[in-house]
Amino acid sequence: MFGTAKQWAIAAYKAAMSGIVGGNLASLSFLRHPRSMVAYWQHCMFTWQLASGNGLPQVQLHDLLPVEEITDVTILPTSGNFIPWDSSFAKDAMYLSLICRAIHAKQVFEIGTLYGYTAFLLALNTSESARIFTLDIPADAGLALNATISDVATRIANYKANQLIFQGSPVEGKITVLKGDSANFDFSRWYGQIDVFFIDGSHSYEYVKSDTEHALKCCHSGSVILWHDYGRWGVNGVSKYLHKLSQQFPTLSRLPGSSMAVLRVP
Numbered sequence: 001m002f003g004t005a006k007q008w009a010i011a012a013y014k015a016a017m018s019g020i021v022g023g024n025l026a027s028l029s030f031l032r033h034p035r036s037m038v039a040y041w042q043h044c045m046f047t048w049q050l051a052s053g054n055g056l057p058q059v060q061l062h063d064l065l066p067v068e069e070i071t072d073v074t075i076l077p078t079s080g081n082f083i084p085w086d087s088s089f090a091k092d093a094m095y096l097s098l099i100c101r102a103i104h105a106k107q108v109f110e111i112g113t114l115y116g117y118t119a120f121l122l123a124l125n126t127s128e129s130a131r132i133f134t135l136d137i138p139a140d141a142g143l144a145l146n147a148t149i150s151d152v153a154t155r156i157a158n159y160k161a162n163q164l165i166f167q168g169s170p171v172e173g174k175i176t177v178l179k180g181d182s183a184n185f186d187f188s189r190w191y192g193q194i195d196v197f198f199i200d201g202s203h204s205y206e207y208v209k210s211d212t213e214h215a216l217k218c219c220h221s222g223s224v225i226l227w228h229d230y231g232r233w234g235v236n237g238v239s240k241y242l243h244k245l246s247q248q249f250p251t252l253s254r255l256p257g258s259s260m261a262v263l264r265v266p
């Protein structure tokens with residue numbers, strides 16, 4: 001339930017490495033708050049990777065999609081599960097909204113609802129007739145594949161969330177909440193139908209791979225697939241899997257300043 005010994009060892013190793021490589025004198029001000037200190041170190045590593053250009057190539061959104069014509073984007077205050085001082089989360093939200101608008105998305109699929117923050121955002125940035133499908137695992141379901149220890153923590157937060165933030169809003173009717181484990185959920189109804197597919201469920205290598213394979217079937221040429229948490233330090237299989245996937249899809253890129261990886265499906 002709380003992660004395997006191997007996952008804890010990896011988490012401890014990554015925390016130590018980010019402290020050694022990404023830590024600095026300023027972080028000593030967090031001595032009394034070890035969690036904040038590790039979060040800060042991990043953010044330093046994330047920023048270092050962005051600045052160094054390591055990993056996926058970066059693409060400016062305007063080189064990928066016609067965003068110049070967009071005059072209107074709706075943004076929500078960042079949700080409680082986002083780190084308030086880390087602006088990369090706000091950029092993630094902005095990119096998600098801009099992409100939905102740029103491609104005039106009619107059908108959007110999200111894996112990972114949590115409190116419904118990004119589902120709400122997707123609904124606010126699509127036309128009235130668009131439909132948003134958001135999938136999350138039921139509280140009592142076992143997992144078909146390996147998950148990470150941070151996924152276990154998010155699932156616990158999910159059990160406690162008894163309300164989705166879009167409930168009662170004017171766009172609630174656009175959003176269909178689905179329940180199931182993404183690894184064995186039946187996606188066939190959406191094959192070839194989805195314009196934007198957002199992957200933000202479990203972050204293990206196995207789940208990101210499985211979710212991506214489902215996403216590719218649900219998309220069509222010109223669709224956009226987005227992965228959240230690319231490049232974030234911690235127990236996270238997103239980067240490892242996407243580096244492998246980029247051999248098959250050389251245009252797979254990251255959006256500058258954010259943790260969004262993006263693929264325009266060929």
Ligand SMILES: C[S@@+](CC[C@H](N)C(=O)[O-])C[C@H]1O[C@@H](n2cnc3c(N)ncnc32)[C@H](O)[C@@H]1O
Nearest residue numbers: 112113114117118136137158181182200201202
């Ligand atoms: C990082 S949160 C999603 C946050 C959300 N997209 C947002 O920003 O508002 C990850 C969510 O994925 C869900 N999840 C984890 N494993 C899953 C699985 N195998 N299938 C479906 N959902 C899963 C968790 O329950 C959690 O709610």
